[in-house]
Amino acid sequence: xxxxxxxxxxxxxxxxxxxxxxxxxxxxxxxxxxxxxxxxxxxxxxxxxxxxxxxxxxxxxxxxxxxxxxxxxxxxxxxxxxxxxxxxxxxxxxxxxxxxxxxxxxxxxxxxxxxxxxxxxxxxxxxxxxxxxxxxxxxxxxxxxxxxxx
Numbered sequence: 374x375x376x377x378x379x380x381x382x383x384x385x386x387x388x389x390x391x392x393x394x395x396x397x398x399x400x401x402x403x404x405x406x407x408x409x410x411x412x413x414x415x416x417x418x419x420x421x422x423x424x425x426x427x428x429x430x431x432x433x434x435x436x437x438x439x440x441x442x443x444x445x446x447x448x449x450x451x452x453x454x455x456x457x458x459x460x461x462x463x464x465x466x467x468x469x470x471x472x473x474x475x476x477x478x479x480x481x482x483x484x485x486x487x488x489x490x491x492x493x494x495x496x497x498x499x500x501x502x503x504x505x506x507x508x509x510x511x512x513x514x515x516x517x518x519x520x521x522x523x
Contacts, residue, residue: 458493473501
Protein backbone atom coordinates (compact mmCIF):
# COMPACT_ATOMS: atom_id res chain seq x y z
CA UNK A 374 0.00 0.00 0.00
CA UNK A 375 1.39 3.35 -1.04
CA UNK A 376 1.72 6.21 1.41
CA UNK A 377 -0.54 9.13 0.54
CA UNK A 378 0.29 12.35 2.42
CA UNK A 379 -2.65 14.35 3.67
CA UNK A 380 -2.84 18.12 3.42
CA UNK A 381 -3.28 19.98 6.69
CA UNK A 382 -6.74 21.40 7.31
CA UNK A 383 -7.39 24.92 6.06
CA UNK A 384 -6.99 27.53 8.78
CA UNK A 385 -9.98 29.87 8.91
CA UNK A 386 -8.50 32.53 11.25
CA UNK A 387 -5.55 34.68 10.11
CA UNK A 388 -2.38 34.67 12.16
CA UNK A 389 -2.07 38.15 13.66
CA UNK A 390 1.04 37.58 15.78
CA UNK A 391 3.52 38.64 13.05
CA UNK A 392 1.44 41.76 12.41
CA UNK A 393 1.47 42.59 16.14
CA UNK A 394 5.25 42.15 16.21
CA UNK A 395 5.68 44.56 13.33
CA UNK A 396 3.35 47.10 14.94
CA UNK A 397 5.28 46.97 18.21
CA UNK A 398 8.58 47.53 16.40
CA UNK A 399 7.11 50.51 14.53
CA UNK A 400 5.74 51.92 17.79
CA UNK A 401 9.17 51.74 19.40
CA UNK A 402 10.80 53.39 16.38
CA UNK A 403 8.31 56.26 16.46
CA UNK A 404 8.73 56.69 20.21
CA UNK A 405 12.48 57.02 19.78
CA UNK A 406 12.34 59.32 16.74
CA UNK A 407 9.59 61.72 17.87
CA UNK A 408 11.66 63.65 20.46
CA UNK A 409 14.32 64.22 17.81
CA UNK A 410 11.90 66.04 15.50
CA UNK A 411 12.24 69.36 17.30
CA UNK A 412 13.62 71.91 14.87
CA UNK A 413 16.66 73.84 15.95
CA UNK A 414 18.61 73.77 19.15
CA UNK A 415 16.85 72.33 22.19
CA UNK A 416 15.85 75.15 24.54
CA UNK A 417 13.42 75.30 27.45
CA UNK A 418 11.24 78.15 26.28
CA UNK A 419 9.53 80.60 28.60
CA UNK A 420 5.88 79.96 29.35
CA UNK A 421 3.20 82.55 28.55
CA UNK A 422 -0.54 82.42 29.25
CA UNK A 423 -1.73 84.83 26.54
CA UNK A 424 0.58 84.04 23.64
CA UNK A 425 -0.57 84.39 20.04
CA UNK A 426 -0.46 81.27 17.91
CA UNK A 427 2.18 81.37 15.19
CA UNK A 428 1.48 78.39 12.93
CA UNK A 429 4.03 79.55 10.34
CA UNK A 430 6.83 78.89 12.85
CA UNK A 431 6.20 75.15 12.46
CA UNK A 432 6.79 75.17 8.72
CA UNK A 433 9.91 73.48 7.37
CA UNK A 434 11.26 76.67 5.79
CA UNK A 435 10.71 78.95 8.81
CA UNK A 436 13.74 80.93 9.92
CA UNK A 437 14.27 80.33 13.63
CA UNK A 438 17.04 81.84 15.75
CA UNK A 439 17.57 80.01 19.05
CA UNK A 440 19.30 81.54 22.07
CA UNK A 441 20.49 79.07 24.71
CA UNK A 442 21.01 79.82 28.36
CA UNK A 443 24.79 79.65 27.96
CA UNK A 444 24.81 82.42 25.30
CA UNK A 445 25.04 80.28 22.18
CA UNK A 446 23.12 81.22 19.05
CA UNK A 447 21.66 78.76 16.55
CA UNK A 448 20.14 79.32 13.13
CA UNK A 449 18.03 76.22 12.67
CA UNK A 450 20.26 73.48 14.05
CA UNK A 451 23.58 75.12 13.08
CA UNK A 452 25.45 77.07 15.72
CA UNK A 453 26.50 80.53 14.58
CA UNK A 454 28.18 83.51 16.17
CA UNK A 455 26.34 86.67 17.10
CA UNK A 456 28.05 88.65 14.33
CA UNK A 457 26.99 86.04 11.70
CA UNK A 458 23.26 86.33 12.36
CA UNK A 459 22.69 89.39 10.14
CA UNK A 460 24.43 87.97 7.06
CA UNK A 461 22.83 84.51 7.37
CA UNK A 462 19.34 85.95 7.85
CA UNK A 463 19.81 88.28 4.85
CA UNK A 464 20.89 85.31 2.71
CA UNK A 465 17.87 83.24 3.71
CA UNK A 466 15.41 86.11 3.25
CA UNK A 467 16.74 87.21 -0.15
CA UNK A 468 14.15 85.37 -2.28
CA UNK A 469 11.19 85.02 0.11
CA UNK A 470 7.86 86.73 0.21
CA UNK A 471 7.29 86.10 3.93
CA UNK A 472 10.09 87.92 5.71
CA UNK A 473 9.27 86.76 9.24
CA UNK A 474 11.97 85.51 11.60
CA UNK A 475 11.20 83.70 14.84
CA UNK A 476 13.33 83.81 17.99
CA UNK A 477 13.26 80.89 20.43
CA UNK A 478 14.94 81.70 23.69
CA UNK A 479 15.65 79.59 26.72
CA UNK A 480 13.71 80.80 29.76
CA UNK A 481 16.99 81.11 31.65
CA UNK A 482 18.87 82.93 28.87
CA UNK A 483 20.23 86.36 29.71
CA UNK A 484 17.95 89.16 28.63
CA UNK A 485 20.90 90.97 27.04
CA UNK A 486 21.72 87.98 24.82
CA UNK A 487 18.16 87.83 23.52
CA UNK A 488 18.16 91.59 22.86
CA UNK A 489 21.45 91.26 20.94
CA UNK A 490 19.96 88.49 18.78
CA UNK A 491 16.81 90.55 18.10
CA UNK A 492 18.97 93.58 17.24
CA UNK A 493 21.02 91.53 14.77
CA UNK A 494 17.83 90.19 13.14
CA UNK A 495 16.43 93.72 12.88
CA UNK A 496 19.65 94.95 11.26
CA UNK A 497 19.09 92.34 8.53
CA UNK A 498 16.00 94.28 7.48
CA UNK A 499 13.40 92.07 9.15
CA UNK A 500 10.18 93.85 10.03
CA UNK A 501 8.16 90.88 11.31
CA UNK A 502 9.73 89.21 14.31
CA UNK A 503 8.08 86.54 16.43
CA UNK A 504 9.13 85.56 19.94
CA UNK A 505 8.20 81.92 20.51
CA UNK A 506 6.94 80.73 23.89
CA UNK A 507 5.13 77.70 25.28
CA UNK A 508 1.74 77.52 26.94
CA UNK A 509 1.97 76.33 30.54
CA UNK A 510 0.52 72.93 31.28
CA UNK A 511 -2.92 73.06 32.86
CA UNK A 512 -3.14 71.05 36.06
CA UNK A 513 -6.76 69.92 36.35
CA UNK A 514 -6.19 68.38 39.78
CA UNK A 515 -4.97 71.61 41.36
CA UNK A 516 -7.27 73.06 44.01
CA UNK A 517 -8.94 76.39 43.22
CA UNK A 518 -7.34 79.51 44.70
CA UNK A 519 -8.72 80.63 48.04
CA UNK A 520 -11.35 83.38 47.91
CA UNK A 521 -10.03 86.91 48.09
CA UNK A 522 -6.53 85.97 46.85
CA UNK A 523 -6.61 88.40 43.90
